[in-house]
Amino acid sequence: MSIRNDYVRPIDFKLGRINMTHGAGGRTAAQLIDELFAPAFDNEYLRQGHDGALLPLPASGRLVMSTDGHVVSPLFFPGGDIGSLSVHGTINDVAMSGARPLYLAASFIIEEGFALADLKRIVESMAAAAREAGVPIVTGDTKVVQKGKGDGVFISTTGIGVAPVGLCIDGRQARSGDAILLSGSLGEHGVAVMSLRESLEFETTIESDSVALHTLVQAMLQALPDANALHVLRDPTRGGLATTLNEIAKQSQVGMLIREADIPVLPQVAAACELLGLDPLYVANEGKLIAICAPEVADRLLATMRSHPLGRDAQHIGTVQDDANGFVQMATRFGGRRVVDWLSGDQLPRIC
Amino acid sequence: MCLAIPARVVQLLPSYRAVVDIAGVRKEISIDLVSDAQLDDYVIVHVGYAIGKIDPGEAQRSLALFSELAGSEGVV
Amino acid sequence: MKYIDEFRDGERARHIAAKIAAEVRADVSYSFMEFCGGHTHAISRYGIADMLPANVRMIHGPGCPVCVLPIGRIDLAIRLALERGVMLCTYGDTMRVPASDGLSLINAKARGADVRMVYSASDALKLAEQHPGREVVFLAIGFETTTPPTALVLRDAMARAATNFSVLCCHVLTPAAITHILESAEVRHLGTLPIDGFIGPAHVSIVIGSQPYEHFAEKYRKPVVITGFEPLDVLQGILMLVRQVNSGRAVVENEFSRVVTSQGNVTAQALVSKVFELRESFEWRGLGEIPYSALKIRPAFAAWDAERKFNLRYVSVPDHQQCECGAILRGVKRPADCKLFGTVCTPERPMGSCMVSNEGSCAAHYSYGRFRDTAVVVS
Numbered sequence: 001m002s003i004r005n006d007y008v009r010p011i012d013f014k015l016g017r018i019n020m021t022h023g024a025g026g027r028t029a030a031q032l033i034d035e036l037f038a039p040a041f042d043n044e045y046l047r048q049g050h051d052g053a054l055l056p057l058p059a060s061g062r063l064v065m066s067t068d069g070h071v072v073s074p075l076f077f078p079g080g081d082i083g084s085l086s087v088h089g090t091i092n093d094v095a096m097s098g099a100r101p102l103y104l105a106a107s108f109i110i111e112e113g114f115a116l117a118d119l120k121r122i123v124e125s126m127a128a129a130a131r132e133a134g135v136p137i138v139t140g141d142t143k144v145v146q147k148g149k150g151d152g153v154f155i156s157t158t159g160i161g162v163a164p165v166g167l168c169i170d171g172r173q174a175r176s177g178d179a180i181l182l183s184g185s186l187g188e189h190g191v192a193v194m195s196l197r198e199s200l201e202f203e204t205t206i207e208s209d210s211v212a213l214h215t216l217v218q219a220m221l222q223a224l225p226d227a228n229a230l231h232v233l234r235d236p237t238r239g240g241l242a243t244t245l246n247e248i249a250k251q252s253q254v255g256m257l258i259r260e261a262d263i264p265v266l267p268q269v270a271a272a273c274e275l276l277g278l279d280p281l282y283v284a285n286e287g288k289l290i291a292i293c294a295p296e297v298a299d300r301l302l303a304t305m306r307s308h309p310l311g312r313d314a315q316h317i318g319t320v321q322d323d324a325n326g327f328v329q330m331a332t333r334f335g336g337r338r339v340v341d342w343l344s345g346d347q348l349p350r351i352c
Numbered sequence: 353m354c355l356a357i358p359a360r361v362v363q364l365l366p367s368y369r370a371v372v373d374i375a376g377v378r379k380e381i382s383i384d385l386v387s388d389a390q391l392d393d394y395v396i397v398h399v400g401y402a403i404g405k406i407d408p409g410e411a412q413r414s415l416a417l418f419s420e421l422a423g424s425e426g427v428v
Numbered sequence: 429m430k431y432i433d434e435f436r437d438g439e440r441a442r443h444i445a446a447k448i449a450a451e452v453r454a455d456v457s458y459s460f461m462e463f464c465g466g467h468t469h470a471i472s473r474y475g476i477a478d479m480l481p482a483n484v485r486m487i488h489g490p491g492c493p494v495c496v497l498p499i500g501r502i503d504l505a506i507r508l509a510l511e512r513g514v515m516l517c518t519y520g521d522t523m524r525v526p527a528s529d530g531l532s533l534i535n536a537k538a539r540g541a542d543v544r545m546v547y548s549a550s551d552a553l554k555l556a557e558q559h560p561g562r563e564v565v566f567l568a569i570g571f572e573t574t575t576p577p578t579a580l581v582l583r584d585a586m587a588r589a590a591t592n593f594s595v596l597c598c599h600v601l602t603p604a605a606i607t608h609i610l611e612s613a614e615v616r617h618l619g620t621l622p623i624d625g626f627i628g629p630a631h632v633s634i635v636i637g638s639q640p641y642e643h644f645a646e647k648y649r650k651p652v653v654i655t656g657f658e659p660l661d662v663l664q665g666i667l668m669l670v671r672q673v674n675s676g677r678a679v680v681e682n683e684f685s686r687v688v689t690s691q692g693n694v695t696a697q698a699l700v701s702k703v704f705e706l707r708e709s710f711e712w713r714g715l716g717e718i719p720y721s722a723l724k725i726r727p728a729f730a731a732w733d734a735e736r737k738f739n740l741r742y743v744s745v746p747d748h749q750q751c752e753c754g755a756i757l758r759g760v761k762r763p764a765d766c767k768l769f770g771t772v773c774t775p776e777r778p779m780g781s782c783m784v785s786n787e788g789s790c791a792a793h794y795s796y797g798r799f800r801d802t803a804v805v806v807s
Contacts (some may be wrong), residue, residue: 134569203378261438271375271429275397276547277355277520333438333443334659336475341775355466356573356631358431366710375429382550387574394431396634396687400548401577403696404687406431406635410685411706418440418660 008132011035016116023144025108032142035118040127043136045103053138055103058162066093067158075122075152078192079207080286082155088210088286089237090159091133095214096233096289098221100167101163104130106140106157111150122153133212135159136342138346156259161214164227173231177318179298181291182304183216184209184313186241191272192284195289202275206268209287216289223304224297233291239343240282244290246342255323258340259331262317263316282343356398361389369406372397429778431686435658444663445479451670455546458484460669461759465787466494466657472796473661484666487621487759488567488789490605490715493570493598494521495757495781495788498713499745502600503525505567508596508738515559517552517566525784528745538613549574549581556585556593565734566595573725575599576696579703582725585732594734597725600710601758602639604633604721608712610648614760617673621760625669627662628654630684631761635694641680647802649678657685690702701730711744713781714754753780754790763790770794 007142011031021028038046045053070086087104106126110119130137161206162168188209195204215233221227232252234246241263248254265273265280273280287310293301297318305311318330328340359379360374362426372395379397383389386402395402452458462468468488471477473668477486490496495706502525509516516533523534523545537543542562544550549566558562568578578595585593606626614621628641633654641652651672655665665683672678682688710722725733734740744780752766753772763769763782775791782788786795 048551139450201379205376267375268377271377274357274429274432275359275374275377275379332473332475333436334441334474334476334479335438336478338473338475341795356634360430384580384585385693385699387695391722396631398573399577400550401574401580403573403631404693406686409687411431414661414664414683414686415434415440418444418664423493425494 010317011116012119013116016276018110018112018116018119018144020112020144020146023142023327024300029142032326036123037140037142040123040273041130041137041140043138045136045138051139054104054142055138055160058102060228061162061164063101064094064099065158066090067156068093070155070157071151072193072329073151074193074196077196077208079188080210081122081125082153083124084129085210086155087126087129087133087135087137087288088212090157091135091212091214092254092289094159094161094236095212095217096169096235097161097163097225098167098217098230098233100218101133101135101159101161101214103160104135104137104157105159106137106155108142108149109141109154109156109193110142110144111152112147114152119153125301129212133214135212135214148220167227169230169233171232171234171248171251174248174254174320175231176254176293176320176322177295178231178292179288179295179316180245180256180258180318180320181293181298181302181305182241182263182315182317183213183289183291183311184287185266185269185285186236186285186288187265187269187280188271189286190240193284194276195272202272203273203330204268206266206272209285211287213287213289215308216308218304219308220291220301220304222302223278228293230293230301231294233289236285237288238284240280240284242279242292242340243343244330247291249326249328252320253326255326255330256318256328257321258318258328261333262315264313264315281340356396357396357405361391361393361395361398364389364391370402372402430487432658435656435660437660438681440761441479441663442795444660448484448663448667448670450483451667451674452481452483453674454483456483456673457622458504458624458670459487459622460484460625460627460666461487461489461609461623462662463489463491463602464627464629464632465495465785467627467655467662468492468608468631468789468792469787470657470659470662472792475796476659476662477488477595480665480666482760484670485722487623488756488792489759490712490757491571491602492781492785492787493574493600493754494525494785495601495753496562496605496712496715497522497525497598497781498711499527499747500711500743501596502533503745504740504742505565505596506531506533506536506541508565508734508740509543510536510539512563512738513542514540514565515544515555515564516567517546517555519547519569521785522567524778525781526779542788543546549577550584553581553585553590553593556590557588560592562592564593565591567598568595569598569602570594571602571629571632573701575700575704576635579699582607582703582729582732583699591731594732594737595725596734596740597704597723599704600647600712601721601723602629602636605712605715607680608715608718608721609758610644610650612758613658614664614758621758622672623650623759625651625653627669628652628680630655630657633684633688633698634690635693638680638682638688639690639692644744645678645680651678651681653681654684654688656686663784702726714757716746716754745783748779751780753782756782766790770798
């Protein structure tokens with residue numbers, strides 16, 4: 001038997017586990033990059049092989065940057081995993097300023113002992129999500145923490161995008177009279193994740209709605225003769241629609257009135273929420289957006305959303321109004337009224 | 353005063369357990385307290401236990417009562 | 429969802445509301461207490477108050493087992509977790525109840541206590557069997573609806589000889605609480621709290637039946653209508669109370685007839701009396717000591733009684749001085765009457781029991797209704 005001098009035993013992705021050397025920056029760490037991250041995320045910037053990526057500046061516009069940490073548990077859930085979630089989440093954050101996402105950076109904090117098979121699955125899921133969205137992961141980092149000091153893996157992603165000069169889409173722009181549009185049904189991500197939590201365990205075919213929304217946003221912007229008729233874009237993630245609307249109401253110093261009958265919720269999501277005593281208004285979404293726009297363009301914007309695959313179930317759900325107290329009110333199905341408050345604490349399943 | 357919802361029994365299991373279905377969501381629960389529950393019965397589920405059963409006839413009667421015109425009792 | 433959606437139909441709701449409006453007497457004031465936290469929640473969530481005529485007033489009662497759990501009982505649970513290293517299991521509702529020293533179960537968890545939220549009592553027993561080296565304690569709260577599941581778990585723990593499992597029993601009883609309210613000074617002597625009838629508990633009644641309420645109708649001459657939780661049920665229940673008041677009757681009627689019978693769930697009742705017995709007295713947060721209002725574990729199950737096992741002694745801890753929970757739970761004051769409401773006391777930082785659970789009067793009002801307190805209500 002002859003052994004090549006440059007032979008390096010390949011990483012065992014089937015049975016191997018992460019150990020402290022994978023994060024130490026030495027040979028093992030480099031091998032992990034060479035055999036996992038680089039081939040999965042492969043793009044011209046990554047191939048440069050620098051610590052940081054050298055990126056061309058866009059010809060015009062303003063830069064938008066966003067960052068997010070992902071600590072979802074369980075790591076794998078119906079419709080996605082922490083990897084795809086981290087890609088979609090940051091792309092969406094960048095897209096919510098009306099920007100076109102350009103590049104992503106990904107940083108991994110992995111617990112000692114984490115199965116390499118799981119890491120590979122997550123990384124490949126991220127790569128697929130990034131490819132599908134057309135947004136490359138151009139730089140990254142890996143650290144390993146001692147067993148017991150992490151929850152398997154935490155992923156942090158940062159995104160950079162470019163928005164046209166003069167575009168002003170942010171949480172302070174909502175005005176009295178504006179229309180509130182929602183791109184689709186609520187609660188799927190939260191329900192999908194909760195269905196796997198120990199002690200809750202219910203069977204459902206509900207999948208997380210995790211998806212990159214930037215193409216929907218671009219379609220919406222292009223449909224408007226004046227992009228500044230679109231005042232606010234936001235994705236209702238943690239805390240759900242209720243929390244997001246309250247945030248915007250506070251930032252813009254307005255009130256809102258939404259209609260319960262117009263808010264879409266899938267029957268299974270409604271049922272799961274009933275079972276657990278949760279309110280779909282407060283359950284996390286990862287593939288929906290809220291658009292607040294000038295009333296004159298509402299119909300056109302709604303039509304545009306509905307003609308896009310990610311906005312088929314879009315609805316006009318309410319109106320912004322003057323209110324010194326900043327209440328988000330909801331007209332219930334019975335013509336009654338109630339306040340839709342911020343989420344207090346964590347939504348915990350109720351018995352009462 | 354407690355969160356409990358009606359769910360349809362779709363599978364009976366040993367040891368007084370059952371699988372129930374609410375609009376496509378399925379959960380395994382105990383039917384220890386409603387041991388005569390049958391397939392397609394609707395039971396009221398509270399914290400993982402069936403505590404009672406719906407009487408479909410009474411449910412229909414209730415709905416009919418709601419829709420009744422005023423003029424039955426005590427109208428001014 | 430069958431048996432849910434039909435009972436939330438907006439059109440039928442408006443129809444019943446119209447009947448109520450047509451049948452109330454203009455010169456009469458109707459005050460009904462809904463006992464259950466579930467009804468308080470439903471009324472707020474569906475905006476039912478908006479659909480009632482101005483002379484019909486709903487008073488929120490103390491039927492929220494989380495709200496009436498005294499600080500001292502939570503302290504016992506927290507101490508077991510923090511000082512004795514037990515795995516403390518409880519329902520989600522209990523996690524945020526504020527106890528002594530700025531602690532709650534969720535804060536204790538942040539400090540390193542092993543506090544686990546469970547959806548079902550059986551999950552606690554399962555955890556005990558999965559962790560044979562740990563002591564597992566289940567903090568059991570709730571009215572009569574939630575008591576049978578705890579009884580089942582104790583029966584199973586005994587059958588499976590789960591020696592590392594025990595229950596800290598804080599189960600309370602509905603009729604005792606209703607009596608306490610009806611006997612209170614404001615109702616009986618001062619007459620400052622008019623209660624013309626009760627919207628009776630829905631799910632508690634599935635277990636205990638409609639028969640136990642006949643006592644209130646007879647002795648105190650107050651109508652009781654056992655009512656389901658869906659908005660149509662609540663509106664129909666109110667209509668039935670209005671009709672009884674108008675015709676001077678005071679009987680028990682059953683609106684929730686699709687599940688509640690006169691006898692209730694006999695299997696569940698038998699099981700409960702096998703495992704539990706009455707406590708002579710039990711402190712309710714905001715209401716003080718109420719005789720024969722709560723349950724404790726029978727001697728036969730002593731080995732699974734956390735109070736005996738860990739030699740726990742209950743110490744009463746008073747609420748914040750300015751907390752008006754007691755008066756609010758008795759229906760004498762409203763949330764907005766409390767100086768702490770909405771400022772010092774919010775759902776994030778509850779000072780008293782009424783703010784803790786979504787069903788406490790103050791929490792319900794804060795989350796769903798406080799916009800009505802303000803002068804400006806934009807339509």
